[in-house]
Amino acid sequence: SIEVLLGKVIRHLDTQRKNLVKMSEEEQLSNMLLKYNGEIIKIEGFSDFYFDPHVKQYTGAKKILKGWCPRIRFAEKVMNMDFIHTQEGHPVYVKESDNFNDVRIRIKSILKQFRQKVGINTDKVITFTFDRGLYSIELFKHFMEEESRELFIIWEKGYKKDQWNEEKSVNEYEMFRCRNTATDLLKYTFKYIEGDWKKEENIRQIIVKATNPQQNTIEVSILTNDKKRDAWEIIKLMFKRWLLENDFKYLDNHFGINEITSYESKQYAEPLAASLV
Secondary structure, eight states, rough: OOOHOOOOOOOHHHHHHHHHHHHHHHHHHHHHHHHHHHHEEEEEGGGGGEEEEEEEEEOSSSSOOOOEEEETEEEEEEEEEEEEETTSSSSEEEEEEOOSSSSHHHHHHHHHHHHHHHHHHHTSSSSOOOOOOOHHEEEEEEEEOOSEEEEEEEEEETSSSSOOTTTTTOEEEEEEOOSSTTTTTEEEEEEEEEETTTTEEEEEEEEEEEEEOOEEEEEEEEEEEEEEHHHHHHHHHHTTTTHHHHHHHHHHHHHHHTTTTOOOOOTTHHHHHHOOO
C-alpha cells in the first residue's frame, strides 16, 4: 500500500546515492530552478517576453572564440548569456554559450528549450521583443512559417529617416516614467504611422517619432509579424526595453553574473569524441 502511495522504495544505500547524484546533476537542478522561478512569477499569465544576448569579455587564458564585445567596442574573447525576461522585467531564462554560433542561429533552439523548461504550452502564441542584433530576413521568414507559434518585434536596422508621410493617419500618445517618487514624472511623446514593410509585405512597419523630456526627437522604425495587435502596445513594449538594462546592472552588482565562478572547461572535441564511443 505504501508503494502505491509513494512509489517503489529504493532499499540499497549505494543505489540511493547513485540516484541522488543523477538527480542533482547541473541540468536537472537548472530545470528545477527555472520551473520554480516560473511558478513564483506566475509565468503562465505572460505572453510577452524580451530576448537579449548579454555579452561579457573573457580575460582568462583559455582558448575560446572571439566576438564583438560592446564594453570595449572591439573583437575579443567573449562569453554569451542569452537572457529572456518578462514584459515586467523579471528574468525567467538564461543560456550560456560561446561564440561558435551566431545569436541569429542560437535563437531557434533557445526559444524551443525555453518553452520546454519553463512549462509554456507549445500551442500558446507568445511574442518576443528583440534588439537590432537579431535583425535578419532569414530569421523573419522562420517566424512567419505556418507552424511557428512565436511573434517578433524588432527595430529596423539601417532605417533612413525618409519614410515619414504626413498624409497617412498620424497617431499620438504620451508615456510617463517615474524617477525617485511616483510624483516625479518624465513625459515622453510618441507620434507614429504604420503600414506594410516595403521589403516584405507580410511584415508590419511602424514608424515612430519619439520625443524625450529634453525635447530631443528621434525617428525609428519597428518591424513585427503581428498584424492584429494595437500599434501603441507594440511601441510601448519596444521602448520599455530599458527594464532589461536595469536588471542586468542589478544582476552584475548583486549576483555576479559578470564574474566567472568556475574554472571548469571542456574542449570542443570532447562532446564529439563522447558521441563516437
